[in-house]
Amino acid sequence: xxxxxxxxxxxxxxxxxxxxxxxxxxxxxxxxxxxxxxxxxxxxxxxxxxxxxxxxxxxxxxxxxxxxxxxxxxxxxxxxxxxxxxxxxxxxxxxxxxxxxxxxxxxxxxxxxxxxxxxxxxxxxxxxxxxxxxxxxxxxxxxxxxxxxxxxxxxxxxxxxxxxxxxxxxxxxxxxxxxxxxxxxxxxxxxx
Ligand code: G1P
Numbered sequence: 001x002x003x004x005x006x007x008x009x010x011x012x013x014x015x016x017x018x019x020x021x022x023x024x025x026x027x028x029x030x031x032x033x034x035x036x037x038x039x040x041x042x043x044x045x046x047x048x049x050x051x052x053x054x055x056x057x058x059x060x061x062x063x064x065x066x067x068x069x070x071x072x073x074x075x076x077x078x079x080x081x082x083x084x085x086x087x088x089x090x091x092x093x094x095x096x097x098x099x100x101x102x103x104x105x106x107x108x109x110x111x112x113x114x115x116x117x118x119x120x121x122x123x124x125x126x127x128x129x130x131x132x133x134x135x136x137x138x139x140x141x142x143x144x145x146x147x148x149x150x151x152x153x154x155x156x157x158x159x160x161x162x163x164x165x166x167x168x169x170x171x172x173x174x175x176x177x178x179x180x181x182x183x184x185x186x187x188x189x190x191x192x
Contacts, residue, residue, distance in 0.1 A: 023141025025131045032128045039063060042144075044119025048178050051164025055120045058162050062096065063122045069151060070158040073097070074166060076116035081108050083171070085145035087159055088112035095161040099152060104138040104145035115159070117145070118166050127151050 014034050018027040028042060041056050049055040049072075059070050076084055085104050089097025101112040121144075130150035137143040151157055167178035183189045 021141070023137075023139070024144040025134055025142035025147045028123075028144060029128060029131045029142075035125060035128075037125045039069075039122060039124050042119070042121040042123060046168065046170035047119035048167045048169050049118070049120065049162070049164045050167075050181070051162070053163070055118070055162045055164055055166075056122070058164075059120055059122045059160060062158070062160055066096075066158060068156050068158045069121070069123045069127065069148070070160055071099070071148070072118040072120040072162040073115050073159040074118055074161060075114050078108055078114070081111045081114065081116065082106065083168075084116035085143075085148075086111045086113065086116050089115070089159050092158070097159040097161075099148075099157045099159050102145055102149050102152070102157075104143045115161075117159070118162070120162070124151075124155060126154060130154075 016030050016034070018030050024044075031040075041060065043056055051058070055072050059072060062070050071087075073087060073089075076086070082105050085102060086106050087097070087099050087103075088101040089099045092098050097115075102117075103110060103112060106112075127144075127147055130147040131142065131144070133150055134142050134147045137146045148157055165181075167181070168174035169178050
């Protein structure tokens with residue numbers, strides 16, 4: 001009980017509902033008043049990442065070094081390219097890229113590479129004004145990816161090929177794989 005009580009005193013949790021499904025960019029803008037003028041992390045709950053060092057910690061460490069917005073990325077198979085934000089970058093350091101192009105859910109022909117964004121971002125607060133300038137994009141939603149494109153006109157934005165395994169639980173097979181892989185690691189479940 002003490003352990004659980006201690007967890008609840010570690011952080012203050014504020015939440016806000018996005019009352020209409022107007023896209024990821026719009027959802028993030030709703031949090032502006034909580035974030036204020038500071039860099040902040042975005043974690044998309046349907047991307048589950050198993051890693052020795054939490055993926056967002058890997059990104060915050062790099063933010064500490066470069067002071068630039070930074071997005072987790074990984075290679076994406078051809079048939080999944082149109083499900084993600086896809087980037088092209090110039091390698092700056094091992095596994096770290098400066099993003100030169102970013103496009104939300106492109107066709108295979110439009111995709112600038114096979115590197116896709118994963119739902120972990122550390123962003124500078126300049127993104128909020130960029131979201132305000134962003135018009136409806138893919139799926140008629142206000143896309144974070146499109147706002148990042150505007151941010152790139154003002155600041156460099158980096159991508160990091162993170163260490164760990166990502167499960168896209170927004171995809172049915174990804175969801176099933178995540179459950180089975182995590183169960184296989186549990187002593188009380190793995191044999192069965
Ligand atoms: C969102 C983002 C997309 C990103 C993806 C990662 O898409 O819009 O750029 O690649 O998360 O999971 P969604 O999963 O909401 O379709």
